[in-house]
Amino acid sequence: MAPVEVRDLSKRFGDFAAVKQLSFEIRPGRVTGFLGPNGAGKSTTLRALLGLVRPSSGSATFGGQRYDELERPGTRVGAVLEDASFHPGRSARNHLRVVAATGGHPARRVEEVLAAVDLTAAADRRVKGYSMGMKQRLAIASALLGDPQVLILDEPTNGLDPPGITWLRGLLREQADRGRAVLVSSHVLAEVAQSVDDVVVIADGELRAQGTLDAVLGGADGPATEVRAQDPARLTGALERRGHRVQRRGDVLHVAGATPEQVGEMAIHERVAVLGLAPRVRSLEEAFLTLTGART
């Protein structure tokens, strides 16, 4: 049974359908990016998973159990939500002591997670004096208290500086390497592309793609090639006669559905001199924009 399984999940707020028949699952030992533009329904989906909003239909479960059915949920699931907030008058250490007391976690875990997020030195300062990045680290420390099997992070890079983002990537990888299932949402693709194994892409509350990063990066178009030729019109004609879609951008031809080897052989056959030939790798950004229908 998958550690996280979303099945036909729908959520309506009045007339607005925030999530529509969404289904996906994530695997242990993998970092899964949950991607979509702002307003795609990512946070609503995560909150439905965590029992904070009630689904209109469908289910969202951890190993087959709803979040509110889990015994000691803090040991199964750790969550960092986008609007993680703390009582401003309470210190980080006391905040963690409260969470540890609620979840029945041993007191030593408080010191361990403070050290893990590098907040030990500031642990007795009141949270209202913390920077955004420090608050984010505290939220992550809270999620790690129960040493959970599943980690869910909603836009966790918000407020983190570049070293903080690098640290977070390392943490996510380390958790996955220990067999944990990690689900991290983001609308900034560049921030997750380097750290995720799998992706789930949604837009307008609907699933647009799911799979390994490489599979989604490649898209459904098959191979593609960029070629510069001495006689582009002649080569375009030959390629189109063989059923390939060709777009001309300046002096470069973008050929869909053909490998560089196929294009090269065709150029030789047509006796057209080739000035440059390379496989065309679709960027994640491009794939994402295509999948979500977003405009640049």
Place this chain on the structure above:
Amino acid sequence: MKALLHAELLKLRTTRTFVAVVGTAAALSLILVALGASLDVGKDPHALFTNNSITYIIVLLGAIGMTGEWRHRTITGSVLAAPDRLRLLAAKAISYSVAGVVLSLLVTVATMLVGTLILAGRGEETLGAGGLADVLWRNLAVAALLGPLGVAFGALIRNQIVTVVGLIATAAVLEPAISQVAPDVGRFGPLAGAPGGVLGGVDAGALLAPGLAVVVLIGWAVLVFAAAALRLDRRDLV
């Protein structure tokens, strides 16, 4: 439930608001008792030791503690840690009941000591052990019930300023006004009428009998708690 209760009591102890409000209320109670015992001649010692400020302050602390979960947007984290919302609300209500009893006990005993010493020193009438015990149970009963009532009102209304101002206005203006116009209705009120009946006082004839007043206060606490639990349980936390 034990872990939740522990966590809620820890929440209570680890903010300055609680310490500041309790310290101020306790100091005020002691000063008023000392002044009353020193300056008033022939003052009823029962009324002197009926410790209204600390007893009533717990209703506001309960409301502030609960509405603070929305004000500081910590309710999401609280529900994540304790997904059973009814138990979460119950733990908070019980923690403020416990806090109310402990604080009322400490302050009532302290004021009794100070007041009795001053009265005895002036050769005035003091309360015997039975009289002191009578005052003590009344104070503790009101504090034990007003704490959860504050929590329940807070969970129902959620906005901190509206809740606190509403509670003060109800206790200080609305209920006394109703008692003036319709005393038979006013004495059943949740914040002044019924608590006044439990505490007793000079105008005891106009109040509910203490036993009935306790039952009425329990009824208010259960009613408001049930409404708050229903609302919290159904609400999406977005």
